[in-house]
Amino acid sequence: MRTSRDVRRKLISLTAVSATLLSGTVVASLALTGPAAAEPAAESPAPAAAPVAERLIVGYRSGATEARSNAAAAADAEAKGVGSDADQGFQRRLGTGAALVDLGTGVSKSEAAEVISRYRADPQVAYVVPDRLNTLQADPNDTEYAKQWDLFEATAGMNVPGAWDITAGSGVTVAVLDTGYVAHSDLAANIVAGYDFISDPAVAVDGNGRDSDPSDPGDWARAGECYAGSPASNSSWHGTHVAGTIAAVANNGKGIAGVAHQAKISPVRVLGKCGGYDSDIIDAITWASGGTVSGVPANANVAKVINMSLGGAGSCSTATQSAINAAVNRGTTVVVAAGNSNANAANYSPASCNNVISVAALSRTGSRATYSNYGAAVDIAAPGGQTSTGTANGILSTLNSGTTTPGTESYAYYQGTSMAAPHIAGLAALMKAAKPALTPAQIETAIKANARAIPGTCSGGCGAGLADAAKTVRAVVATG
Numbered sequence: 001m002r003t004s005r006d007v008r009r010k011l012i013s014l015t016a017v018s019a020t021l022l023s024g025t026v027v028a029s030l031a032l033t034g035p036a037a038a039e040p041a042a043e044s045p046a047p048a049a050a051p052v053a054e055r056l057i058v059g060y061r062s063g064a065t066e067a068r069s070n071a072a073a074a075a076d077a078e079a080k081g082v083g084s085d086a087d088q089g090f091q092r093r094l095g096t097g098a099a100l101v102d103l104g105t106g107v108s109k110s111e112a113a114e115v116i117s118r119y120r121a122d123p124q125v126a127y128v129v130p131d132r133l134n135t136l137q138a139d140p141n142d143t144e145y146a147k148q149w150d151l152f153e154a155t156a157g158m159n160v161p162g163a164w165d166i167t168a169g170s171g172v173t174v175a176v177l178d179t180g181y182v183a184h185s186d187l188a189a190n191i192v193a194g195y196d197f198i199s200d201p202a203v204a205v206d207g208n209g210r211d212s213d214p215s216d217p218g219d220w221a222r223a224g225e226c227y228a229g230s231p232a233s234n235s236s237w238h239g240t241h242v243a244g245t246i247a248a249v250a251n252n253g254k255g256i257a258g259v260a261h262q263a264k265i266s267p268v269r270v271l272g273k274c275g276g277y278d279s280d281i282i283d284a285i286t287w288a289s290g291g292t293v294s295g296v297p298a299n300a301n302v303a304k305v306i307n308m309s310l311g312g313a314g315s316c317s318t319a320t321q322s323a324i325n326a327a328v329n330r331g332t333t334v335v336v337a338a339g340n341s342n343a344n345a346a347n348y349s350p351a352s353c354n355n356v357i358s359v360a361a362l363s364r365t366g367s368r369a370t371y372s373n374y375g376a377a378v379d380i381a382a383p384g385g386q387t388s389t390g391t392a393n394g395i396l397s398t399l400n401s402g403t404t405t406p407g408t409e410s411y412a413y414y415q416g417t418s419m420a421a422p423h424i425a426g427l428a429a430l431m432k433a434a435k436p437a438l439t440p441a442q443i444e445t446a447i448k449a450n451a452r453a454i455p456g457t458c459s460g461g462c463g464a465g466l467a468d469a470a471k472t473v474r475a476v477v478a479t480g
Helices: 003-008 070-082 109-121 236-245 276-286 318-329 415-433 440-451 469-478
Strands: 055-060 087-093 099-102 125-130 175-180 262-267 305-308 333-337 357-363 381-382 394-398 409-414
Touching: 055 070, 055 109, 055 469, 070 087, 070 099, 070 109, 099 357, 109 125, 125 469, 175 236, 175 276, 236 262, 236 394, 236 415, 262 415, 276 305, 276 318, 305 415, 318 333, 333 394, 333 415, 357 415, 357 440, 381 415, 415 440, 415 469, 440 469
Parallel strands: 175 262, 175 305, 305 333, 333 357, 357 381
Antiparallel strands: 055 099, 055 125, 087 099, 394 409
16 A cells, blocks of 8 residues: 555546445335334435545456456556556456556546546456445445345345445336335335236225226235135235335435345336236236237336246246246346245245246345245245344335325335345346346346355255355456
8 A cells, every 4th residue: 555645645526437326125025024113214415426536446358368467457557548647557456356457646537537438448348447435434325224234244145235336227127016116205216107907906906907007005904805714914015115125215315225226116016905816917027028918008118127026826827937938038037036935935936937036035144034935946045034033134125104005104124035036136137237238047147156155054945045246246247
């Protein structure tokens, strides 16, 4: 470290080239638990642009000479640099293989942007990001972020913040096939148009059948209303919780941050009072992925990722599999919850379908959550929480305080494979944003290949392990 240079280092704001930290949305299934948490914090001013140091981290593609040769990387830095400062140029090779490049003392904002544009135009460069100066306040300023262990804790967190240096999901739409969306200020900026696919008015409980309004009116039910002996239940606001995990807005001085906080959420309503029919879900899969559904307008916000935190008993039907296959063929990655029955996921749908990423849930200690399904049908594990060991050991996300109809916005801890799946949907969005050409098969393969070992135990099988967001995103951008 050159102390004298560090003391006089001027930080420059490069909002055009530095990733904005955090924003979030959560995905969950109807099998969950969770008392409401803190009330929403007051709105605060937008954060200032993040300061960026006068150094760059350059990742070359694996076949590039600069990826292997320090001399070649130094020559490339000299060719792309500006000015003649003695400190300018290649500094060292990072442990990941990336090159650290100094832009020199006193480089202007426009000069730095020019160098970055040169690197980005080079086909041998996989990524170039600012070597940002971190401080003790480097975490997102979302007031509840410290409670989001699922994103950052070393034991069973998904190592999400490490991916944000590369991407936060901008340009990708995730369709959340769930109960719809209830207005929430920590999500509103990332919500785009969706659709209500519930065809039975008795299930829809919004006064009609299918329409263009995916708002969640509440899915509460009286005792015995869903089946003989069924218990009374409050409205879950499940779709809003799931959406928050995926794409809740970050760095807005309130609430939580989503895994892919710059992605967009298209709420697609398929679950209402007592659940939802396969037929509606099949049409929703088709429409969300850009297919045509009779009587429904074309989708202007085609999703590259679908999250389904839902399911039922029985193996995947031919009808559901057909819809999923078509969606995948259109380029949409389909993420599903493994189920919450502590049973073999092969006996549940859509967890047992082919061409999906089926997600099991882990507790905060890194073991399979006691409720989570397991088995060969499971592809990957992600944080799903275990509130029986403490409320704060669940997954915190956006919610509503209403017990029947919508009340005030709130946050709550839930548990479930419904909470685990949106973590993977968010990761898929990060990957697609970082490398748009990725196919659903490539996304699934990369998530599995870059997973880390389950920290605890998983009897029955939890797929390839615990997903690692940072490792996965860096791996896909580093490949040609």
